[in-house]
Amino acid sequence: xxxxxxxxxxxxxxxxxxxxxxxxxxxxxxxxxxxxxxxxxxxxxxxxxxxxxxxxxxxxxxxxxxxxxxxxxxxxxxxxxxxxxxxxxxxxxxxxxxxxxxxxxxxxxxxxxxxxxxxxxxxxxxxxxxxxxxxxxxxxxxxxxxxxxxxxxxxxxxxxxxxxxxxxxxxxxxxxxxxxxxxxxxxxxxxxxxxxxxxxxxxxxxxxxxxxxxxxxxxxxxxxxxxxxxxxxxxxxxxxxxxxxxxxxxxxxxxxxxxxxxxxxxxxxxxxxxxxxxxxxxxxxxxxxxxxxxxxxxxxxxxxxxxxxxxxxxxxxxxxxxxxxxxxxxxxxxxxxxxxxxxxxxxxxxxxxxxxxxxxxxxxxxxxxxxxxxxxxxxxxxxxxxxxxxxxxxx
Amino acid sequence: xxxxxxxxxxxxxxxxxxxxxxxxxxxxxxxxxxxxxxxxxxxxxxxxxxxxxxxxxxxxxxxxxxxxxxxxxxxxxxxxxxxxxxxxxxxxxxxxxxxxxxxxxxxxxxxxxxxxxxxxxxxxxxxxxxxxxxxxxxxxxxxxxxxxxxxxxxxxxxxxxxxxxxxxxxxxxxxxxxxxxxxxxxxxxxxxxxxxxxxxxxxxxxxxxxxxxxxxxxxxxxxxxxxxxxxxxxxxxxxxxxxxxxxxxxxxxxxxxxxxxxxxxxxxxxxxxxxxxxxxxxxxxxxxxxxxxxxxxxxxxxxxxxxxxxxxxxxxxxxxxxxxxxxxxxxxxxxxxxxxxxxxxxxxxxxxxxxxxxxxxxxxxxxxxxxxxxxxxxx
Numbered sequence: 001x002x003x004x005x006x007x008x009x010x011x012x013x014x015x016x017x018x019x020x021x022x023x024x025x026x027x028x029x030x031x032x033x034x035x036x037x038x039x040x041x042x043x044x045x046x047x048x049x050x051x052x053x054x055x056x057x058x059x060x061x062x063x064x065x066x067x068x069x070x071x072x073x074x075x076x077x078x079x080x081x082x083x084x085x086x087x088x089x090x091x092x093x094x095x096x097x098x099x100x101x102x103x104x105x106x107x108x109x110x111x112x113x114x115x116x117x118x119x120x121x122x123x124x125x126x127x128x129x130x131x132x133x134x135x136x137x138x139x140x141x142x143x144x145x146x147x148x149x150x151x152x153x154x155x156x157x158x159x160x161x162x163x164x165x166x167x168x169x170x171x172x173x174x175x176x177x178x179x180x181x182x183x184x185x186x187x188x189x190x191x192x193x194x195x196x197x198x199x200x201x202x203x204x205x206x207x208x209x210x211x212x213x214x215x216x217x218x219x220x221x222x223x224x225x226x227x228x229x230x231x232x233x234x235x236x237x238x239x240x241x242x243x244x245x246x247x248x249x250x251x252x253x254x255x256x257x258x259x260x261x262x263x264x265x266x267x268x269x270x271x272x273x274x275x276x277x278x279x280x281x282x283x284x285x286x287x288x289x290x291x292x293x294x295x296x297x298x299x300x301x302x303x304x305x306x307x308x309x310x311x312x313x314x315x316x317x318x319x320x321x322x323x324x325x326x327x328x329x330x331x332x333x334x335x336x337x338x339x340x341x342x343x344x345x346x347x348x349x350x351x352x353x354x355x356x357x358x359x360x361x362x363x364x365x366x367x368x369x370x371x372x373x374x375x376x377x378x379x380x381x382x383x384x385x386x387x388x389x390x391x392x393x394x395x
Numbered sequence: 396x397x398x399x400x401x402x403x404x405x406x407x408x409x410x411x412x413x414x415x416x417x418x419x420x421x422x423x424x425x426x427x428x429x430x431x432x433x434x435x436x437x438x439x440x441x442x443x444x445x446x447x448x449x450x451x452x453x454x455x456x457x458x459x460x461x462x463x464x465x466x467x468x469x470x471x472x473x474x475x476x477x478x479x480x481x482x483x484x485x486x487x488x489x490x491x492x493x494x495x496x497x498x499x500x501x502x503x504x505x506x507x508x509x510x511x512x513x514x515x516x517x518x519x520x521x522x523x524x525x526x527x528x529x530x531x532x533x534x535x536x537x538x539x540x541x542x543x544x545x546x547x548x549x550x551x552x553x554x555x556x557x558x559x560x561x562x563x564x565x566x567x568x569x570x571x572x573x574x575x576x577x578x579x580x581x582x583x584x585x586x587x588x589x590x591x592x593x594x595x596x597x598x599x600x601x602x603x604x605x606x607x608x609x610x611x612x613x614x615x616x617x618x619x620x621x622x623x624x625x626x627x628x629x630x631x632x633x634x635x636x637x638x639x640x641x642x643x644x645x646x647x648x649x650x651x652x653x654x655x656x657x658x659x660x661x662x663x664x665x666x667x668x669x670x671x672x673x674x675x676x677x678x679x680x681x682x683x684x685x686x687x688x689x690x691x692x693x694x695x696x697x698x699x700x701x702x703x704x705x706x707x708x709x710x711x712x713x714x715x716x717x718x719x720x721x722x723x724x725x726x727x728x729x730x731x732x733x734x735x736x737x738x739x740x741x742x743x744x745x746x747x748x749x750x751x752x753x754x755x756x757x758x759x760x761x762x763x764x765x766x767x768x769x770x771x772x773x774x
Binding site for chain 1: 661
């Protein structure tokens, strides 16, 4: 047991670092935390990685993964965080992709996986409903079988970046008589189908990141159902476990700690010296770094288990809880660090964005408000604790 | 000991609540914030209701009230999410005039304030000063009988609506010296004053204020030259005491709305209020709210004590209320789930407002340090 990189791993790190430096689009540097990017901006790096064959390192090699070891994947994430790249679309590569290669038919794999890998096709998630949030299995969107089609009616909500989506993966009810979890199917729906409409939801940070999706008599071919009818909950749970593991965001939090330190060096503290020299601020930063180390080691242990063939299980809830708590703590400390220049909010009322005070001050408050979502999405942190209590501790 | 409002104070409270329910509901507020002069109608109503006159002495056209009357107004403002520049005008502006103004200055401004015809913004913070009140780089140089001001003031709340700016400027000494700070009341339309206006995180308005060779007469100087820092400290303590009550109003609303939401929102076949983990969270919200009420009152009731007593009580309240506001705001959003982070629901706007208040005139950390320093001095 050891934590050192082998010479091969160091060579690998140098290789990917050089690749990122040479290929990451210059105009997208420093934009990774922004929610207001265009579709092309979001996908630019994904497409470059698609061509290189690196857009989905976690996938099995036979489906287009890189075949890297857990350590190599860790290095890859670290290097991307270091360069602040915009990650390949998580709804595509971390969510629906693994469901398709795990539960899909050969034909479905061939039809959908290439577009996911290349970044040509944008996927969105149709899970939550106005009445089905934490209690996802109570969802009511209905799919009725008519010959070779399902006719789908209902409303989905919190669909992140659905305004850009070509396709969506939806949980729908195909049996209203069965127990809630046993009457759900997993459907892939072309967002251009007649009857699909997307309506923006404005969030506290003033941005348009999520949407309501309305489905009105949408005709969906039966061959766009993944896995068996009424067995969609199996896919849903599998996907959620993948989503949770991904949202720990360790590498990015590490990068954001560095950014916070840079802010604290530039800011004047209450006694006139640099904020970074203020003992209480230093203590807060230190605590955050310590928490992040604990999370990182835990994630590495999980990755190693995954490498040994044990996919992400209920333990991924731990990564989700601690990962999002740390992300939120970072946004709090950043807000505190920028002082009263956190107050200007030119984005709030639709004004053209312009910077007041130091450049790093502008995003502090919008990101602080926006990031409250992290302890809510992907199953709220309360639900994650329930999962650990039940599935891990057997309580 | 008596924690009751007088009959007049109860009436004041009820009249604001009635106005807010009818004329300042969430949608009307949103419209007012969006439009350039939506605040004007509200300001005229504040004058009509006597809110602007409430704390001013009777000989200045006021109603002879005091900090408790301001507390009543602010708590209702907190509940209704009022973001108009009441504190900078009535607490700071009028407070400065009452404490340091001569008869001519009082006559020129106080009645106008009470009547709703004068709005004052406090141009105190600077780009590099953070919350340190003694950190003043803006200069005021003697020029004949008057002064010439130069410098930049940062995040001046209410500067957009104001017609006068209360400016702290250095007439002597170095950037962080306690001596050498003076206060000037400068017309916003004076030559050389320019502003860059923007919304703040809570939907209010603020501006960067630039002073370029602004010439003012001797009548602009408020109080004696060089010695304004103790007055500024007091005015900011009074402002924080007022904001505390606003935060309390917002906390009460977040706490009660969250309970209401949890009782009606059903998941897993029952109201989410039945889940113990959420019950405990709501109990903590309630406890934080009650402690904040207590600390807000403590600070207000100590405003008349010695400088050191007053400062300690206000800093103590800012620490408690800053932390409580964060906890309550985050918990309220969390229990509302996705709805909590939408712009459409009121709850998130209370969260934004208490976040704004924490970062106004020193956040919880700043005031913990100030409290510690004051305690060390006393020991």
